[in-house]
Amino acid sequence: MTSRLKDRRIIIFGSATGIGAATVQRLAEEGAKVCAADINLAGAEAAAQAAGNGAFAVHVDISDEQSVNAAVKTAVERLGGLDGAHINAADLRVIMEDSDALALDLAVFDRTIAVNLRGHLLCTRAVVPHLLKNKESAIVYTSSGSAHGAEPTRPSYAMSKAGVNALMRHVASRWGREGLTANVLAPGFTVTGEMKAQMEANGPEAEKWAQYFMSRTPHTRLGESEDHAAVVALLLSADGRWINGSIIDVNGGSLMRA
Numbered sequence: 001m002t003s004r005l006k007d008r009r010i011i012i013f014g015s016a017t018g019i020g021a022a023t024v025q026r027l028a029e030e031g032a033k034v035c036a037a038d039i040n041l042a043g044a045e046a047a048a049q050a051a052g053n054g055a056f057a058v059h060v061d062i063s064d065e066q067s068v069n070a071a072v073k074t075a076v077e078r079l080g081g082l083d084g085a086h087i088n089a090a091d092l093r094v095i096m097e098d099s100d101a102l103a104l105d106l107a108v109f110d111r112t113i114a115v116n117l118r119g120h121l122l123c124t125r126a127v128v129p130h131l132l133k134n135k136e137s138a139i140v141y142t143s144s145g146s147a148h149g150a151e152p153t154r155p156s157y158a159m160s161k162a163g164v165n166a167l168m169r170h171v172a173s174r175w176g177r178e179g180l181t182a183n184v185l186a187p188g189f190t191v192t193g194e195m196k197a198q199m200e201a202n203g204p205e206a207e208k209w210a211q212y213f214m215s216r217t218p219h220t221r222l223g224e225s226e227d228h229a230a231v232v233a234l235l236l237s238a239d240g241r242w243i244n245g246s247i248i249d250v251n252g253g254s255l256m257r258a
Contacts (some may be wrong), residue, residue: 006031009079014089016043018192022225035075062119072126091115116160135179172245188251190223219252
């Protein structure tokens with residue numbers, strides 16, 4: 001493990017589980033000072049404690065502007081400023097209710113947009129003024145391959161993630177010349193720790209499910225949270241300074257599937 005992020009001050013929104021928790025761990029291992037922000041404060045605290053290197057947690061509800069601003073204020077005060085941000089939070093509880101454009105409950109659509117898109121704008125508005133104080137700062141957004149793929153369900157999710165891609169390009173274009181880079185991590189299907197537990201509990205059905213996704217991925221395995229954490233670390237480091245306005249697909253090649 002390198003020390004390329006030594007003393008970089010970074011906030012991660014959506015850090016209690018999955019990709020966010022793995023990113024807290026990876027950034028701390030590379031020397032970053034990390035604020036783990038999440039609506040699940042206990043989970044964020046556990047991720048910060050496991051990561052070490054002075055990582056700490058704060059509560060945030062990214063659908064609430066006051067909550068976002070308070071979390072960023074605390075992070076800036078404790079870190080002494082910001083050099084990077086990973087905006088990773090999403091409400092996945094409603095994703096199974098995200099049916100199609102005709103059957104969709106608009107309450108599901110509204111909640112998805114409030115968190116997955118509007119929330120990312122709120123986080124952007126809160127962190128950018130602090131990041132601009134450093135001429136080599138970066139934002140990484142978590143989007144999804146669904147934003148530029150196609151499927152017969154989950155229109156709310158796909159629309160919200162396509163909006164995140166557009167927001168990223170705006171930030172990269174507007175503030176790139178001031179030293180702020182912005183990029184998107186677009187994960188493919190990823191087996192998080194929570195998913196692994198569910199798969200083990202569900203036995204044969206879970207195995208069929210994993211085999212289905214494996215059949216769509218031209219690789220030796222499915223994705224894991226650590227795969228994405230490694231890309232976030234790159235994009236927030238000096239090694240990623242020449243990457244700006246890009247969507248980085250991390251999916252084992254599944255988008256190549258005919």
